[in-house]
Amino acid sequence: xxxxxxxxxxxxxxxxxxxxxxxxxxxxxxxxxxxxxxxxxxxxxxxxxxxxxxxxxxxxxxxxxxxxxxxxxxxxxxxxxxxxxxxxxxxxxxxxxxxxxxxxxxxxxxxxxxxxxxxxxxxxxxxxxxxxxxxxxxxxxxxxxxxxxxxxxxxxxxxxxxxxxxxxxxxxxxxxxxxxxxxxxxxxxxxxxxxxxxxxxxxxxxxxxxxxxxxxxxxxxxxxxxxxxxxxxxxxxxxxxxxxxxxxxxxxxxxxxxxxxxxxxxxxxxxxxxxxxxxxxxxxxxxxxxxxxxxxxxxxxxxxxxxxxxxxxxxxxxxxxxxxxxxxxxxxxxxxxxxxxxxxxxxxxxxxxxxxxxxxxxxxxxxxxxxxxxxxxxxxxxxxxxxxxxxxxxxxxxxxxxxxxxxxxxxxxxxxxxxxxxxxxxxxxxxxxxxxxxxxxxxxxxxxxxxxxxxxxxxxxxxxxxxxxxxxxxxxxxxxxxxxxxxxxxxxxxxxxxxxxxxxxxxxxxxxxxxxxxxxxxxxxxxxxxxxxxxxxxxxxxxxxxxxxxxx
RNA sequence: GCGCCCAUAGCUCAGCUGGAUAGAGCAACGGACUUCUAAUCCGUAGGUCGAAGGUUCGAAUCCUUCUGGGCGUGCCA
Numbered sequence: 262x263x264x265x266x267x268x269x270x271x272x273x274x275x276x277x278x279x280x281x282x283x284x285x286x287x288x289x290x291x292x293x294x295x296x297x298x299x300x301x302x303x304x305x306x307x308x309x310x311x312x313x314x315x316x317x318x319x320x321x322x323x324x325x326x327x328x329x330x331x332x333x334x335x336x337x338x339x340x341x342x343x344x345x346x347x348x349x350x351x352x353x354x355x356x357x358x359x360x361x362x363x364x365x366x367x368x369x370x371x372x373x374x375x376x377x378x379x380x381x382x383x384x385x386x387x388x389x390x391x392x393x394x395x396x397x398x399x400x401x402x403x404x405x406x407x408x409x410x411x412x413x414x415x416x417x418x419x420x421x422x423x424x425x426x427x428x429x430x431x432x433x434x435x436x437x438x439x440x441x442x443x444x445x446x447x448x449x450x451x452x453x454x455x456x457x458x459x460x461x462x463x464x465x466x467x468x469x470x471x472x473x474x475x476x477x478x479x480x481x482x483x484x485x486x487x488x489x490x491x492x493x494x495x496x497x498x499x500x501x502x503x504x505x506x507x508x509x510x511x512x513x514x515x516x517x518x519x520x521x522x523x524x525x526x527x528x529x530x531x532x533x534x535x536x537x538x539x540x541x542x543x544x545x546x547x548x549x550x551x552x553x554x555x556x557x558x559x560x561x562x563x564x565x566x567x568x569x570x571x572x573x574x575x576x577x578x579x580x581x582x583x584x585x586x587x588x589x590x591x592x593x594x595x596x597x598x599x600x601x602x603x604x605x606x607x608x609x610x611x612x613x614x615x616x617x618x619x620x621x622x623x624x625x626x627x628x629x630x631x632x633x634x635x636x637x638x639x640x641x642x643x644x645x646x647x648x649x650x651x652x653x654x655x656x657x658x659x660x661x662x663x664x665x666x667x668x669x670x671x672x673x674x675x676x677x678x679x680x681x682x683x684x685x686x687x688x689x690x691x692x693x694x695x696x697x698x699x700x701x702x703x704x705x706x707x708x709x710x711x712x713x714x715x716x717x718x719x720x721x722x723x724x725x726x727x728x729x730x731x732x733x734x735x736x737x738x739x740x741x742x743x744x745x746x747x748x749x750x751x752x753x754x755x756x757x758x759x760x761x762x763x764x765x766x767x768x769x770x771x772x773x774x775x776x777x778x779x780x781x782x783x784x785x786x787x788x789x790x791x792x793x794x795x796x797x798x799x800x801x802x803x804x805x806x807x808x809x810x811x812x813x
Numbered sequence: 814g815c816g817c818c819c820a821u822a823g824c825u826c827a828g829c830u831g832g833a834u835a836g837a838g839c840a841a842c843g844g845a846c847u848u849c850u851a852a853u854c855c856g857u858a859g860g861u862c863g864a865a866g867g868u869u870c871g872a873a874u875c876c877u878u879c880u881g882g883g884c885g886u887g888c889c890a
Contacts, residue, residue: 292829295836305832311870318870345833346870391890433890458889549888560815560886567888574890602817603885628818629884670826673818675883677825682839686852689839697852708849746829758827761837772845772854791849813852 263364263738264357265291267337268302275328279321281310293739300342300350301735307347318347325349358734359722359786365737365793373744373800378419384585385411387596388508389426392500393437393460396507396651398630402676403596404651405667405806406627408513409753412804417748422516422590425508426581429497430521431574436460437500438493442485444469445492449478468499507652512660512806519584521577530572530580533615534565542614557610575604579611586617595624596672602626625751628675630667635681658683661807665692668805669757691761692807695798698764700813701771702795709777709788716792720785729770730790736766737797744804753805760801767794 269289276283283289288310294303307322314321322343329341329349340352365372387407388400396404407423414421428434440459447453448469455461472480472495480488501518508515524530534550537543542553548568552575555562565576585593593612597604605624612622632639632649639649655663662683669691670676686693706716725731740759747755776787799809 287830290829292832294833296833299833303833308832308870348833393890428890431890547888551888564888569888571888573888578890599818599884601885601890605817626818626884674826675819679825682825690852691838693852694838697850701850701853705849712849742829750830752829754827755829758837765837768853769855771849775849777849813850 263741264337264353264361265302265738265742267334268304268351271329271332272304272306272325274332275325276306278328279324281314291742293735294348294350299344299348300340301353302351304349304351305347307343307349311347319343322347322349353735355726355731356723358731358738359725361734361738362722362725362789362793363719365796366789369796370800370803372796373741373804374416374418375741375745376418377745377748378414378417381419382589382591383414383419383421384424384588384590384593385414385421385596386424386426386585386593389428390504391428391433392497392504393433394462394500395464396504398632398649398651398654398678399598399627401511401651401654401663402630402667403598403627404508404511404513405664406672406753407596409664409668409756409805410748410751412806413744413748413753413756416744416804419748423514424517424519424585425504425515426519426521427501427504428521428574429501430525431577434493434497435489437496438489438491441465441469441472441492441496442480442489445472445480445488448473449481451481465496468496507655510652510660511655511664519581521581524577524580524584525572529584530576533576533580533583533611536615537565540614552607552611552614554607554610554614557606557613559606559610563607575607575611578608579615582608582612582622583615586621591621593622595622596627597624599626599629625672627672630676630678633677633679633681654678654680661696662690662692664806665695665757668753670754671752672754691757693813695757695760695764695802696808696810697813698767699795699798699802699809700811702767702791702798703811705771705776705791706788706795709784712777714777714784714788716788717785720789721782722786722789724780724783725786725790727774729773730787733766733770733790733794736763737793740797740801756801756804760798760805763794763798763801767798770794 268291272289273283276288288306291302291304294300307325308318310316310321311318326341326343326349333341335354337354337357338351339354342348342350342352344350368374385407387403388396390396390400411421411423436456436459440455440461443453443455443459444465448466455465472492480491483491505518534543537552542556543565544551544553549564550566551562552565553562563575564573566572582593605626608624609619609622613619632654658666658680666678666683667676682690683692709716725734740763743755743759747753770790774787776791777784802809
């Protein structure tokens with residue numbers, strides 16, 4: 262058993278023994294004291310109980326410690342203190358930390374995993390960009406965040422899937438067709454303007470050229486709307502293909518690419534309309550059909566069917582979300598761009614009206630990205646081809662740096678992405694700092710082997726006693742805790758922070774302790790410690806989808 | 814007007830759900846390579862946590878108001 266688990270279990274039993282309710286998981290959370298003299302692990306449970314129990318926190322702490330002293334294994338804990346207003350501080354036994362190195366290595370790739378989520382099925386939908394143009398920078402951030410969070414949820418025992426919704430129908434697709442058709446005719450020498458609200462990006466000129474090179478003037482004789490439809494389908498396919506290629510290049514594998522057409526062809530939105538009609542959730546006004554979203558806290562009611570008789574995007578989207586529930590997902594989590602936050606109340610309202618509890622649908626807004634080059638913001642305008650594309654950025658800075666930077670910030674925070682920094686191969690760049698720690702460990706291993714020292718499968722860890730070594734183990738043991746916290750708070754940046762801190766602790770250890778020496782027992786123990794550090798850093802980088810280089 | 818996000822060191826940000834003396838990284842300055850990679854480490858300096866109230870044993874963290882910034886507020890998607 263790992264020391265944190267042991268402490269947690271013991272606190273739980275101590276709580277029960279003293280007549281407290283121990284079912285609240287948050288009561289059992291542990292923290293690391295900032296000052297070394299406050300021990301290795303600390304619990305605030307006594308202070309948190311003070312209000313409920315209406316007793317002095319130090320008194321509660323004393324009662325708990327009395328129980329704890331009877332339960333704790335001296336192989337794990339050498340001392341328990343009560344300090345300040347009622348902190349309970351635990352001092353870990355050296356032996357316990359030494360053995361923990363072996364535990365980490367034993368769990369290897371599974372170190373960090375747990376069954377906290379209990380197989381609960383969650384659908385993560387993210388990016389879902391319109392297939393009318395290349396993916397932009399915000400999509401790149403959403404992709405990184407969504408991918409990493411899905412990985413984290415799966416690590417702690419949820420059954421989480423990645424999903425991408427493709428809007429391959431509706432008004433914007435017609436506009437795409439009209440736009441590419443205009444570009445195509447222009448290519449043939451019959452200049453036509455791209456519709457005002459169409460897509461003006463250069464990528465459609467390129468596509469028109471491609472079509473012309475392949476098929477010549479084959480489509481010129483078609484009627485305008487027929488040509489727009491035909492070329493529109495080609496453009497759609499081309500764009501979706503590009504989106505898929507971008508994601509693959511970004512090391513992101515979706516479980517599902519879901520076409521809007523599937524909803525429309527199955528007439529799934531009709532079921533939503535029927536349900537709303539039956540439950541009096543909809544009404545007609547000014548030739549349109551409205552949904553009573555204001556009854557669920559939205560500012561006003563929303564249109565389901567326009568006065569022209571067309572289903573709105575909103576209606577189709579409701580049916581799509583219902584479809585996700587129908588496929589067995591218990592909770593839906595969407596990541597949307599900042600321009601969509603006004604859309605949350607109406608979708609939440611619709612799903613509640615369909616009988617889904619409010620908490621079964623959650624949206625996280627991923628804030629915008631500002632690209633910086635030479636310290637200045639790059640203007641990203643959606644107009645007339647000034648889009649800075651996701652692929653351009655990835656090609657310039659690399660997948661590793663891009664993923665790290667996009668995840669290294671709270672998602673509710675706008676992100677400044679410094680292109681120069683991301684490319685820099687120096688200590689200023691956190692990605693290299695972390696990767697370097699991994700490469701450095703690999704190098705120690707190589708050096709050992711070159712000098713005839715075999716990398717041990719196991720070792721007597723008792724020579725490992727100094728503060729740098731023990732500090733490293735304590736840091737490594739914190740990894741599963743970090744993973745759980747990242748999931749609970751939907752905060753993937755905790756993983757990058759953790760990795761950076763771990764790299765720091767390792768570099769300090771490296772600086773103070775020579776690993777491969779004449780002392781065979783010490784060498785073996787430190788090699789084991791290095792292996793454990795390598796494993797944890799690799800696991801963390803793996804969560805982020807970032808490579809763990811053997812040398813740099 | 815209303816709604817969402819935000820305000821912490823010169824810059825970029827953490828701050829583990831209310832805890833102990835507010836921390837990193839960059840930038841600045843001063844040190845450490847005959848050593849398993851100096852892509853590293855050590856040290857110095859830098860703060861009225863936007864402002865004012867409130868809640869309590871205790872607030873950067875929770876509540877209210879204000880100031881200042883970003884975004885949104887279609888029978889678009």
